[in-house]
Amino acid sequence: MTDFLVRRLIKDCGNINDPAVRARYGAVAGGVGIFLNLCLFAAKFAAGLLTASIAITADAFNNLSDAGSSVVTFVGFRMAGAPADREHPFGHGRIEYLSGLAVSVAILMVGLELAKNSFLKILHPEAVAFSTVSFAILIASIGVKLWMCYFNRALARRINSSAMRATSMDSLTDAVATTTVAVGIVVSAVFHINIDGWSGMAVACFILYTGYTTARDSLSPLLGSPPDADFVHDIEQTVLAHPEVSGIHDLIVHDYGPGRRIISLHAEMPCTSDILAMHDAVDVIELELRHKFGCDVTIHMDPLAPEDDETRALRDRVADLAAQITPEATIHDFRVVKGTTHTNLVFDLLIPHGCPIADRQIADRVREGVRAFDGNFFAVVRIDKGFL
16 A cells, blocks of 8 residues: 555655655655544544543544644655755755654643643543444544554655654554553443543553654754764775775764765875876765765865885884774874974874763873883874764
8 A cells, every 4th residue: 555655646756865755755644644633533533522531532632633743744844855045055854854853742742631631530530431433433543543653654764754753653652542542441331440541641651752752763863863884884885995995084974854965084095196096086986975875975085105114013003002992992094204303193093982981081091102112202193983
């Protein structure tokens, strides 16, 4: 069903890095969500009136809020697909993340309101009438919500969308909520125990937890989360496949929304090669990365001087010294600058994020270790952080 809808309703559905295509995905997800949630609201609201159940009525308004969330998703994807302008030169792609955050806030608001009403129902319980029609509506609603969860999750996987993942989790919470309500009605009818308020409170807690997790996941890319490790590995392999490049470092992925990533990195290349040939090689690599990953790319060329035996030995000693401080430490941009009174060893030291030793302490220990080398050596070290 999902594949059928995608093929019929989304033109060029495989080009997920195109903002216009992503907007079509958002339109389909939003349209389906609005229609189904409005239908569920009408059916459950009627069922709630028939049974005088606060849990069913709250569940109905939960579906109404979901319809509003679908509107947010629809509008968010449309706005995210808008081209760059003078005020936003990198486009509007992050609006997609904001729409996911808005859906999460809506989930939290529904959870809080349901918790309040359920608490009042616990304090002042009212009899709940069992209705076969209402019960059938709840069972059908569970099936619809599970399908919507699957549908939005499938779309989220296709285009890697945090907004659609939030909508998918919202549908799953609705299915769990409605299941809890249905169980409460059965218990009340069979055992004559009124757990309507407690059922509503259990649903509220589940909804609040889901709202928290989806908000956290939606907020992360807005704050600047690290790129996917597989994506970084693919970039490295692509660049290092070119024989002109000896190594890379300082790779940064800037995320301005899905399909709007900017890559910058330093490529190490021998300084003895023809500079025009190396510049042409960099241009070729940038074009390949743009075509392969759909990203803008800027590559800084780092010239590497040929290492003599002395430079190589000093580099190895410094690398061993860094590894003694923390085993994951690596060095790059290493060069030897000789002066009349002393020799500087200039390099960058990459330390993994989470290292318990402070950057200043690491730098001081490296400088002390280098000063202990035979000869008058000084370390000029810059600390880098690795987050993968």
